[in-house]
Every structure is written in structure tokens, then in C-alpha cells.
Amino acid sequence: MRVLLSAYDSRGGVEPLAALAVRLRELGAEVRVCAPPDEEFAKRLAGVGVEAVPTGRSVRDLVTGRTPPSPGGLPRRAADLVAAFHENVTAAAEGCDVLLATGLVPAVAGVKSVAEKLGIRYVYASYQPVSLPSPHHPPMPRPGRPLPPGVTDNRILWDRDARDAQDVFGDAVNTHRVSVGLPPVDNVRDHVFTDRPWLAADPLLAPWEQPADLDVVQTGAWVLPDDRPLPADLTAFLDAGAPPVYVGFGSIPLQDPEEVTRAAVEAVRARGRRAVLSRGWADLDATDDRDDCFVVGEVNHQALFRRVAAVVHHGGAGTTTTATLAGAPQVVVPQGADQPYFAGRVAGLGIGAAHDGPVPTARSLSAALETALAPETRERATAAAGAFRTDGAAVAARLLLDAVG
Structure with missing residues (x-):
């Protein structure tokens, strides 16, 4: 055939x-x-x-x-x-x-x-x-x-x-x-x-x-199933402290990627966490030289998402599916198309938060992370991963x- x-x-x-x-x-x-x-x-x-x-x-x-x-x-x-x-x-x-x-x-x-x-x-x-x-x-x-x-x-x-x-x-x-x-x-x-x-x-x-x-x-x-190993330097970063927060917008270009990156990093730091920034098609990059942020390109998201505290993303079908299967709490910042739908599903299932609007500020993203990083959200995310076909x-x-x- x-x-x-x-x-x-x-x-x-x-x-x-x-x-x-x-x-x-x-x-x-x-x-x-x-x-x-x-x-x-x-x-x-x-x-x-x-x-x-x-x-x-x-x-x-x-x-x-x-x-x-x-x-x-x-x-x-x-x-x-x-x-x-x-x-x-x-x-x-x-x-x-x-x-x-x-x-x-x-x-x-x-x-x-x-x-x-x-x-x-x-x-x-x-x-x-x-x-x-x-x-x-x-x-x-x-x-x-x-x-x-x-x-x-x-x-x-x-x-x-x-x-x-x-x-x-x-x-x-x-x-x-x-x-x-x-x-x-x-x-x-x-x-x-x-x-x-x-x-x-x-x-x-x-x-x-x-x-x-x-x-x-x-x-x-x-x-x-993706069995590709994570890069050695990323693994070392993950091993060096508590699970970080992943921030990435996949194949979505952003109108002001530098401002979004600054807001995201500030919000993650406000919650006492480190950050992993995914370049993606928005070409995100570190805003300063502090060692609490790590920038990645193409990596195995299945493996990475199992090692993070939360996933901040745009809400595309692929990323939402991968994060849900990994049991990672999510913050969805929808940019358009099907992304508001997946933001609503994540919030409705209690496995994360839906950001109100496509342009996050440090304050709005910090509030969403408060929900995502709560222990009960992690519990529901773990249960959803177990029920995922x-x-x-x-x-x-x-x-x-x-x-x-």
C-alpha cells in the first residue's frame, strides 16, 4: 500500500x-x-x-x-x-x-x-x-x-x-x-x-x-515519541537549580519580541524562577547577561517540557498537545486562529491559565503564572497527562x- x-x-x-x-x-x-x-x-x-x-x-x-x-x-x-x-x-x-x-x-x-x-x-x-x-x-x-x-x-x-x-x-x-x-x-x-x-x-x-x-x-x-537527547548545556542548566519556566511562541512572529521577552523574564523572576527562552520564529533572545535565563533553538520539547515548572506559549495545537502530554502546567498567550480555543481549554481543564489578550505585561503574566505554578494546577496537569491518548x-x-x- x-x-x-x-x-x-x-x-x-x-x-x-x-x-x-x-x-x-x-x-x-x-x-x-x-x-x-x-x-x-x-x-x-x-x-x-x-x-x-x-x-x-x-x-x-x-x-x-x-x-x-x-x-x-x-x-x-x-x-x-x-x-x-x-x-x-x-x-x-x-x-x-x-x-x-x-x-x-x-x-x-x-x-x-x-x-x-x-x-x-x-x-x-x-x-x-x-x-x-x-x-x-x-x-x-x-x-x-x-x-x-x-x-x-x-x-x-x-x-x-x-x-x-x-x-x-x-x-x-x-x-x-x-x-x-x-x-x-x-x-x-x-x-x-x-x-x-x-x-x-x-x-x-x-x-x-x-x-x-x-x-x-x-x-x-x-x-x-521523541527520544532525542537534550543538548548537554541545556541539561546542565536544568540540573543546576529548580525547574525553570519555559517561554516560547513557536512559529508565531511577534510585533515586539524584545518587549514580550522583557515582560516574560520579569514575570518569571518575580515568581522566583529561572527561564528557558525558545528562539522560535519570533527570534526571542536574552535581555541581559544574568545566568538565570537559557536560550534554546530546536530541541526535543517532549523531554524539555517534562522538566519545567510551567510552559508559557502561544496556544498552537502542537505546543498545547505536547505540554498537556508532558503534564506541564501552562500559560497560553493566544495570538490568533485556533489559539484562543486552546487557551480556553487549558483554563477550563484547570491545567493552566489563559492570558487575556496577545500582548503580555510583566504584571499580567506574573498573575497568570501564579495560577500555573500552584500545586493544584500541577496535580490536574499530571492527571490530564495520564488520561491523554x-x-x-x-x-x-x-x-x-x-x-x-
Whole structure:
């Protein structure tokens, strides 16, 4: 059996595909992954022996502004993504039995068109419930299209979201579909999601609520155990004192990273703790030369989070999942997209605190850390880790194999 997995996403969206690919290989499948050409993605996939097919532009360059805006803006980028993923997936899908896609809608639409052209089974997967239409939650606002104020009926908001998606991506998707001999679609969002999407998220951390219009298959989160050792100098820092507080914003660029770093370090010190700062795409760095702060780049977060007092982060699906599985109390400072949802879940489960707003001050972050560092929060975080399902990738791999019989 041959499987092609595809994502145009940040590190948190590519990492789960590595987990699924490894489980599929254990069941005897051949696997390829179409992913952005960013070096860190390719390195991670190569590290677990998964063949990567670089597709589209660098996500990091796009997110951090290193890619200059094109004259056509978002519609031009959407058209480029549809075409790039259709072309690369077509070339990589020879002999494949199933295609699984996640990430941005235009990239997924390119994969879906390949599945239609080649007659291959297609599955869409999401890492968070709030991206899927449901009467129980509103959609995430799309860039430049805030949710209308005063509207509380979620079904109305999801209908509006479908129209917004069609307005933003419809021309790019349909122009390409017609060019390859496929009919246009009038609801690109539901076209790529299908009526039976998968939800690759832990049922405790991110449950799918019933009743709902979609027949969602919740597999559990796709987590690959990471046995890479921590760097020797980081281990020495951890061993030299009480567990520090981790601060990192992953693939999120910050408007003023220096100010956020100062606020975070001051808040951590106010609680009598040391800090581990993760550079990430915001390029965080130490604000002074005191020895109570340690700056890290790419490291094994599974191992690191088990050794910290708390994790301060942006609330992406990947980081929230890793921190929850590690039993680490959390402070979520959401910046947008699905992050307010995960902030609410962390607070609702009592395994940490949700910061009010995307820009922390030393005072606001210190108050949130007071909650996260409380013994009862640690107890609940430990219990949540014990209840976390670790078989999500194995469940999904078996479902894919069973689907093609």
C-alpha cells in the first residue's frame, strides 16, 4: 500500500504527519509527505526516515515577512498554492492508494483535485475542532474578515464563513480546476473538508461535540515519541537549580519580541524562577547577561517540557498537545486562529491559565503564572497527562489501511 500525506502548515502542522507516517510504515505501507520546503521540516522528516517532497514556498519566509508581498496578494498566493500542490502531489502520488491532506485550504484543494483526477481515496484532517463547522462553536475569523458583531447563532456564522472562503479562494481554486478538466465548485470549504473529516486531536483536550452536522472521525492526536537527547548545556542548566519556566511562541512572529521577552523574564523572576527562552520564529533572545535565563533553538520539547515548572506559549495545537502530554502546567498567550480555543481549554481543564489578550505585561503574566505554578494546577496537569491518548497516530494509520481494504 502507498500513502501520500500532505500539509502546507507550520511546524505544528507537519510534525503530526511524521508520527502518522511512522505508524503507517510499521503496518507495511510506503509513505511520502508533501510539505513546505523549510529546512527544519525536511530535517525532522528525514530524522524519522520519511521521504519529503518540498512543495510551495517557505512557510517561515511567508509568516515572518521574508517573502515580499506579490502584486496580487492573497488571491495570487492561493493560486500558486493550488497549482504547486496539484503538480507535486500528482507527481508523487503515482501508485498511491490514498491521499491525506491538512493545512491551508488552497493547498488542500490542490490535493483534492489530484484525488479526483486519479480516482484515489481522499481524507481531510484537522488538528482542532474549531476549524470544522459545528453548531457548538463559531468559526475562526479569516484574515481581514472579522465575525459580524452581535451575531450569536453559530450556524449563521458558519454559513458566512463558507461564503468568505469562497470569496477568498473560490476563483483561484476553480480557475485551476477548470484548467485540469474538473468542474468548478460553489463551496470550496466544504468541498475540501468533505462530510466526514478527521479530527487529529485528543478527546480530553479538544473534544468534538455532538450532535453535529458533520460525521467527524476523532482519532486522537498524532504524536511521535521523541527520544532525542537534550543538548548537554541545556541539561546542565536544568540540573543546576529548580525547574525553570519555559517561554516560547513557536512559529508565531511577534510585533515586539524584545518587549514580550522583557515582560516574560520579569514575570518569571518575580515568581522566583529561572527561564528557558525558545528562539522560535519570533527570534526571542536574552535581555541581559544574568545566568538565570537559557536560550534554546530546536530541541526535543517532549523531554524539555517534562522538566519545567510551567510552559508559557502561544496556544498552537502542537505546543498545547505536547505540554498537556508532558503534564506541564501552562500559560497560553493566544495570538490568533485556533489559539484562543486552546487557551480556553487549558483554563477550563484547570491545567493552566489563559492570558487575556496577545500582548503580555510583566504584571499580567506574573498573575497568570501564579495560577500555573500552584500545586493544584500541577496535580490536574499530571492527571490530564495520564488520561491523554497516545495511540492517535496508530488509530489513524489503521483506519487508512482499512479504508482502502
